[in-house]
Amino acid sequence: MEQYYVKRGVIKDLGPGGLAQLGAKHFDNVVADAEGGFVATKGIMTKLDASYNKEGKLVVDVEQLKGADLSDFLSADGGREAALSSRAAFSAFLDSATGYNSKQRGDKAKEDGKKAGKARTNVKMARKLMSISTKITDEMKVQANEFIVQIEEKLDEGNFTRAMSLSEKLSKLVEFK
Structure with a gap:
């Protein structure tokens, strides 16, 4: 589980349920929860759980394919491209959800x-x-x-x-x- 600082005003700009809507732009199978967070999947990420905590930080828990499952995924047709795409989607999501780019984070x-x-x-x-x-x-x-x-x-x-x-x-x- 990782916590990321969020630039002032980002949470307010997204509004209620905005994090889940943002997740839907970047990930697959997005399921919003009552607190405004969501759970989703994308490529090598079998589960991504994201929400803002009471301190105003973005909390993200990611589960990825490992071992033989990861090898099978990468060796399949388009597997490497899908893995790169899922990491790029994750990075773009973090940029939007925190207001900071990767260097700033x-x-x-x-x-x-x-x-x-x-x-x-x-x-x-x-x-x-x-x-x-x-x-x-x-x-x-x-x-x-x-x-x-x-x-x-x-x-x-x-x-x-x-x-x-x-x-x-x-x-x-x-x-x-």
């Missing part, structure tokens, strides 16, 4: 990776400082551990911006003590 993902990495590094540093510093009080350690729990929750939720923000507060709490 990659940049957003890279930015998230940096934020997550920085948050994890700040947690490691705080734990190390708490273990070696004699000037950090028990009260500060309790507060720091509360921050660490919150940071790990945000990382698990995929909210990397908030995780990084909390980790910076954690760093300020324990630095130079």
Whole structure:
């Protein structure tokens, strides 16, 4: 399952049920659900489930042919072209559903990776400082551990911006003590 940032205004522009209509332009056997998402197929993609979540991100779960089934599909007449066509349709769908092209989506993902990495590094540093510093009080350690729990929750939720923000507060709490 992948989550993609959506450019401001795209969801509103599509309107209710717009994601399913967009899916129908790019995929086969589209079945809309009550929340505005859909399930579809196309070429090597045996199931594609797409919807917007409450944070305004596009959530897509794709199941593809694998192993012998994929080999059979690709070796059939027009199989390679159908596989390329299904990947192109998926990319075009993502462009329309997010408002970002593939490079911009990659940049957003890279930015998230940096934020997550920085948050994890700040947690490691705080734990190390708490273990070696004699000037950090028990009260500060309790507060720091509360921050660490919150940071790990945000990382698990995929909210990397908030995780990084909390980790910076954690760093300020324990630095130079």
